[in-house]
Amino acid sequence: MTGTTTGTALGAPAERREGRQKVTGAARYAAEYALPGRTHAWPVPAAVARGRITAVDTSAALALPGVLAVLTHTDAPRLAEPEDGTLAVLQGPAVPHRGWCAALAVAETPEQARAAARAVRVTYDTAPHDAELTEDHPAGYEPEQAGGQPGRAEYGDPVAAFAGAEVRVDVTYRIPPLHNHAMEPHATTAQWDGDRLTLYTSTQGGTTVRSVLARLFRLPEEDVTVVAEHVGGGFGSKGTPRSDVVLAAMAARHTGRPVTLAHPRRSLPTVVGHRAPTVQRLRLGAHPDGRLTALLHEVTTHTSRVKEYVEHAAGVSRVMYATPNLLSSHHVVPLDVPTPSWMRAPGHASGMYALESAVDELAHALGMDPVELRLRNEPEREPVSGRPFSSRHVVECLREGARRFGWAGRDPSPGVRREGPLLIGTGVAAATYPAMVSPSTASAEARPDGTFVVRVNAADIGTGARTVLAQIAADALGVPLDRVRTEVGHTDLPPAPMAADSSGTASWGWAVHEACTRLAAHPEEGPTVRADTTGKADADSPYARHAFGAHFAEAAVDTVTGEIRVRRLLGIFAAGRILNARTAHSQFTGAMIMGLGMALTESSTLDPAFGDFPEADLASYHVPVHADIPDIEADWIDEHDTHLNPMGSKGIGEIGIVGTAAALGNAVHHATGIRFRELPLTPDRIL
Numbered sequence: 161m162t163g164t165t166t167g168t169a170l171g172a173p174a175e176r177r178e179g180r181q182k183v184t185g186a187a188r189y190a191a192e193y194a195l196p197g198r199t200h201a202w203p204v205p206a207a208v209a210r211g212r213i214t215a216v217d218t219s220a221a222l223a224l225p226g227v228l229a230v231l232t233h234t235d236a237p238r239l240a241e242p243e244d245g246t247l248a249v250l251q252g253p254a255v256p257h258r259g260w261c262a263a264l265a266v267a268e269t270p271e272q273a274r275a276a277a278r279a280v281r282v283t284y285d286t287a288p289h290d291a292e293l294t295e296d297h298p299a300g301y302e303p304e305q306a307g308g309q310p311g312r313a314e315y316g317d318p319v320a321a322f323a324g325a326e327v328r329v330d331v332t333y334r335i336p337p338l339h340n341h342a343m344e345p346h347a348t349t350a351q352w353d354g355d356r357l358t359l360y361t362s363t364q365g366g367t368t369v370r371s372v373l374a375r376l377f378r379l380p381e382e383d384v385t386v387v388a389e390h391v392g393g394g395f396g397s398k399g400t401p402r403s404d405v406v407l408a409a410m411a412a413r414h415t416g417r418p419v420t421l422a423h424p425r426r427s428l429p430t431v432v433g434h435r436a437p438t439v440q441r442l443r444l445g446a447h448p449d450g451r452l453t454a455l456l457h458e459v460t461t462h463t464s465r466v467k468e469y470v471e472h473a474a475g476v477s478r479v480m481y482a483t484p485n486l487l488s489s490h491h492v493v494p495l496d497v498p499t500p501s502w503m504r505a506p507g508h509a510s511g512m513y514a515l516e517s518a519v520d521e522l523a524h525a526l527g528m529d530p531v532e533l534r535l536r537n538e539p540e541r542e543p544v545s546g547r548p549f550s551s552r553h554v555v556e557c558l559r560e561g562a563r564r565f566g567w568a569g570r571d572p573s574p575g576v577r578r579e580g581p582l583l584i585g586t587g588v589a590a591a592t593y594p595a596m597v598s599p600s601t602a603s604a605e606a607r608p609d610g611t612f613v614v615r616v617n618a619a620d621i622g623t624g625a626r627t628v629l630a631q632i633a634a635d636a637l638g639v640p641l642d643r644v645r646t647e648v649g650h651t652d653l654p655p656a657p658m659a660a661d662s663s664g665t666a667s668w669g670w671a672v673h674e675a676c677t678r679l680a681a682h683p684e685e686g687p688t689v690r691a692d693t694t695g696k697a698d699a700d701s702p703y704a705r706h707a708f709g710a711h712f713a714e715a716a717v718d719t720v721t722g723e724i725r726v727r728r729l730l731g732i733f734a735a736g737r738i739l740n741a742r743t744a745h746s747q748f749t750g751a752m753i754m755g756l757g758m759a760l761t762e763s764s765t766l767d768p769a770f771g772d773f774p775e776a777d778l779a780s781y782h783v784p785v786h787a788d789i790p791d792i793e794a795d796w797i798d799e800h801d802t803h804l805n806p807m808g809s810k811g812i813g814e815i816g817i818v819g820t821a822a823a824l825g826n827a828v829h830h831a832t833g834i835r836f837r838e839l840p841l842t843p844d845r846i847l
């Protein structure tokens with residue numbers, strides 16, 4: 161690996177501090193807090209796609225052994241109205257989508273709670289529902305915002321420029337709904353002590369859970385404690401609180417006992433969000449020399465009736481390529497479907513699949529090498545905003561990737577490399593993800609024995625946050641790594657933003673860096689120094705700040721079975737300074753594997769008749785397994801960006817999935833000569 165090692169702790173491949181606890185089972189997760197008198201809750205999912213609950217018969221359930229209560233919308237605690245409508249559970253009879261929580265059973269054991277939930281009889285007044293996304297749906301509209309940016313960006317005269325372009329590509333790509341499916345389900349153990357609430361919960365942001373739950377239950381924030389010591393993955397679905405934490409707190413209030421609610425796997429697809437499906441039309445116009453004259457990226461997607469969520473897939477076209485005429489727009493259709501939400505690289509993973517596939521189609525139409533085509537369209541400044549890039553090394557990623565992959569001399573002809581029944585091909589795609597940062601607080605304490613304790617309510621969702629924050633601290637203090645201890649995952653610690661948007665380490669690390677730098681320079685301010693980056697980390701930047709990368713893939717397509725096997729995947733990233741070579745490598749490859757799944761196996765079918773996803777377990781929702789993972793390699797180029805944060809780091813959690821599916825799809829075209837424009841590339845589509 162070429163990752164940065166400075167001679168201090170920063171950049172070194174330090175091992176995860178909690179690794180041993182995790183592999184020995186000593187690490188405690190939210191559902192594992194066996195508090196005295198602890199009970200278990202099990203949800204009753206609504207069995208209609210739209211309507212109203214007219215009656216809930218709980219008598220049979222309450223007669224079962226061990227059952228303490230069945231909460232319904234008539235007797236559950238009343239909540240303050242949440243900003244996030246998905247949290248308004250058991251507050252009324254309306255059913256906005258199939259699987260919405262209709263009742264909640266509470267019993268001594270999980271098995272008794274499950275039996276009780278199945279014995280609850282709910283009757284409905286059913287209304288007609290609509291769960292089918294179409295591009296010309298009459299309810300569709302252009303949202304004002306998509307992913308925190310304007311829903312539409314446009315300059316020049318894109319339609320006319322495209323019509324007049326010498327070389328044109330006009331193609332539409334489709335991605336189905338996808339699910340995060342973290343290993344640990346969404347789970348909470350809740351306990352009340354008078355009017356004080358303690359929540360052990362699986363979350364990417366305990367500070368957020370505290371403020372949302374305090375508001376819902378009308379409590380002062382200091383009366384809510386949130387503990388999230390270990391989190392078994394979230395991939396965006398645990399970025400904000402989900403129904404498990406609200407329902408567990410309600411059930412504990414109602415029964416006067418601690419309650420654990422671990423959403424059953426079958427509930428997760430419906431209740432925790434999904435990557436919304438997209439239909440993406442790309443129109444690229446170019447000169448014969450490859451320079452773009454027009455880029456139009458139009459996205460149609462769905463949201464629920466509960467709240468507006470826009471999969472901001474067209475955003476990537478505002479960042480990637482120089483073009484004199486641009487349109488990037490979104491169109492969203494509210495349907496009677498479960499509410500979509502963040503899934504790793506929201507917007508970008510979907511958008512770069514379509515854009516980078518279309519760029520490959522343009523390269524083919526031009527008879528130009530797809531790496532060369534990208535190099536010809538490098539922008540000097542960020543299109544749309546006109547801001548200079550804080551750093552942008554996508555060209556270096558493409559060149560280094562091409563060199564390592566052995567791209568030179570590639571025969572561009574599709575469908576000509578045969579090995580018996582197999583057709584072999586290679587593909588490339590670029591990657592991008594914004595480098596974001598949020599204000600955080602942190603403290604650093606000097607102990608009499610010469611060690612240091614760094615405290616910040618960060619969430620370690622499997623990324624190694626404890627470890628990298630200790631490295632940042634040791635570097636700033638100028639001490640060996642083993643003299644620094646980190647405490648994360650508890651609301652008694654200094655408040656911090658969530659582990660999301662690939663911004664956790666940048667945000668928490670900035671505050672840690674500041675506290676430690678001050679403690680080192682002014683020990684007399686100690687023993688504890690507290691830092692708050694409000695006003696620094698949230699300042700608007702004059703720079704466009706993004707991480708970049710390039711993926712190279714080789715695939716073998718079986719012409720008899722339709723099966724695609726990936727032979728090689730290589731990702732090269734330019735993501736600022738890499739702070740831990742080991743955990744960074746793990747995040748890059750993990751995300752690339754998720755991109756492989758997006759390309760080849762993962763799909764949730766939103767059945768329009770049913771209004772829900774049939775793939776409600778890991779037997780039917782196919783995430784890649786070891787046998788699917790080929791020779792996979794991730795590396796990075798040294799990048800020191802001085803316009804980001806004191807560490808010079810960007811984010812690395814999400815960029816690995818961005819562009820992976822396009823590189824694979826492009827390899828499949830190179831192998832077969834056929835352009836498949838709908839994911840996943842399963843054998844039934846290939847044959």
Ligand code: MOS
Nearest residue numbers: 396503504660661
């Ligand atoms: Mo990430 S999908 O912003 O948690």
